[in-house]
Amino acid sequence: MATTPMKATTTKSELKMGKATREAYGEALAEIGRKNPNVIAIDADLAKSTFSATFGKEFPDRFFTVGIAEANMVGIASGLALSGKIPFASSFAVFLVDKGYDQMRMCVAYPHVNAKFVGSHGGISIGGLATHREVEGSSLIRRRLPMLADTYHHVATLRVRNMATVGGGLAHADPNQDPPPSLIALGATVKATSANGSRTIPLDEFFKDYYETVLGPDEIITEVMVPKLPANTGAAYIKFLPRTADDYATVSAAAVLTLDKAKKIIADVRIALGSVGVTPIRATAAEALLRGQPLKTEAFAEAGEKAKEAVDPISDFRGSAAYKRDMAGVFVRRALEKALVDIRQQAKAKPAPKPAKKKLVKKKGKRR
Numbered sequence: 001m002a003t004t005p006m007k008a009t010t011t012k013s014e015l016k017m018g019k020a021t022r023e024a025y026g027e028a029l030a031e032i033g034r035k036n037p038n039v040i041a042i043d044a045d046l047a048k049s050t051f052s053a054t055f056g057k058e059f060p061d062r063f064f065t066v067g068i069a070e071a072n073m074v075g076i077a078s079g080l081a082l083s084g085k086i087p088f089a090s091s092f093a094v095f096l097v098d099k100g101y102d103q104m105r106m107c108v109a110y111p112h113v114n115a116k117f118v119g120s121h122g123g124i125s126i127g128g129l130a131t132h133r134e135v136e137g138s139s140l141i142r143r144r145l146p147m148l149a150d151t152y153h154h155v156a157t158l159r160v161r162n163m164a165t166v167g168g169g170l171a172h173a174d175p176n177q178d179p180p181p182s183l184i185a186l187g188a189t190v191k192a193t194s195a196n197g198s199r200t201i202p203l204d205e206f207f208k209d210y211y212e213t214v215l216g217p218d219e220i221i222t223e224v225m226v227p228k229l230p231a232n233t234g235a236a237y238i239k240f241l242p243r244t245a246d247d248y249a250t251v252s253a254a255a256v257l258t259l260d261k262a263k264k265i266i267a268d269v270r271i272a273l274g275s276v277g278v279t280p281i282r283a284t285a286a287e288a289l290l291r292g293q294p295l296k297t298e299a300f301a302e303a304g305e306k307a308k309e310a311v312d313p314i315s316d317f318r319g320s321a322a323y324k325r326d327m328a329g330v331f332v333r334r335a336l337e338k339a340l341v342d343i344r345q346q347a348k349a350k351p352a353p354k355p356a357k358k359k360l361v362k363k364k365g366k367r368r
Helices: 021-035 053-058 070-082 093-109 132-137 139-144 146-153 158-163 166-172 179-185 284-290 297-307 321-349
Strands: 039-043 063-065 086-092 116-120 123-127 189-194 197-202 207-209 220-227 233-240 251-259 266-274
Touching: 021 039, 021 053, 021 116, 039 053, 039 070, 053 063, 070 086, 070 093, 070 116, 086 093, 093 116, 093 123, 123 139, 123 166, 132 139, 132 146, 132 158, 132 166, 139 146, 146 179, 146 233, 146 251, 166 179, 166 220, 179 233, 179 251, 179 266, 233 321, 251 321, 266 284, 266 297, 266 321, 284 297, 297 321
Parallel strands: 039 063, 039 086, 086 116
Antiparallel strands: 123 220, 189 197, 189 220, 233 251, 251 266
8 A cells, every 4th residue: 555654754743651642643743734735634523533633723724524434535535645635544443444445445555646544543343233252252352352351251141141232231331330441441432323423432431320321312332442552551350249250249440551661650541440330430530640650559559549539339238338439449459450460471471582593604624
C-alpha cells in the first residue's frame, strides 16, 4: 500500500508521560498542517477519539467528517491524493480495516496513491452476539487478553456462559456482573446500532443507573472493542465469593497497570469495581494518585484507601455496606499487586535473545 511510514512524518512534538499516542498524533498532524497547506484530515465520525479534531479545530476548511462510512472515506482520500493533496484519514483500526480494506486495495494500493491511513484503538473486536463461553475459550483472547478470558470464565455456570451474550450482558446493566469492571479497566468501548446508524460509547460512560444504560430504546450493542495493551502492562481481575463459585461477588475489582520502559514509574493505570454501587465504578481518584508516581507497593494500599471514597455499596445478604467498602479497598490493592505480578511474569516468559554466532576464521595454511 502506498503509505508513508510514520517516521517520515514525525515532528518535534514529544510523547510525554501519560499522553496517549493518539493525542500526540493529533498534535503532530496539526503541526504538519501548519507547514504544508496541502495536508487534509478526514475522519469517520470519531474525530474526538482519534484526536484528528485537534487538526480540525485549527484548520476547519481542511477537515472533513464523512460519518460512519470508512469505505467512503478511503475513496475520498484517494481522490484528494490524485488531486495533489496529502490526505490523512483516521478511524478506529478495527473499522478501518474491516470496512475499508477493499477500497484500500483497489483505490490506493493498486494505483500507488499517496494516501495515509491511521487506525487508533487497535485491539480486539467482539461481536455483540458472542457468548460468554466463546470469549472464555477464544485462543486469540486467551493469548492477547488473558485477564478478559479469565473474567468470563468466572461468570456464573457453564450453562449460563453457553447462553449469555456479551452485548446482552452489558445491556442488562446488572452492577454485580463480572465483565463490566474488567472491560472498563481495559478501556473498552461499545458500538450501539439502530436503524438510524451507529455510535461508539466508552464503557465507563455506558452505565447510567441501576439496571440502566445510555442506550436508546431502538439501540442494541453490536460490537465491543478492546484496545491493544501497551508494553509493560499487566492486568488482573479478582472477586470475593462468600457463598458459591457461581454466585455474584460481594466485591470485585479490576486493574490494568502500565509501567515506563525502566519499570520504575507508573505510566498509566485504570481501576474499576463491581458490586459496590448502582453501576460499575471507575476509581479515577485512585488512578490519579498512582499515575506518574514511582513504583512502590505501599502506594497500592493508598490507592485502595482512595478507592473506598468512590464506592457507594448497599447492605444485603452478601455483606453490610461498611464491610463492602472496606473490602473494596483491600481488593483494589490486591488487583494492583496481581497486575504487577503479571508484568513480571510476562518479562520472564519472553524468550532470551539468541547468542550471536561466532564467525569461523579459517586459518591460512601453507601451500605444499
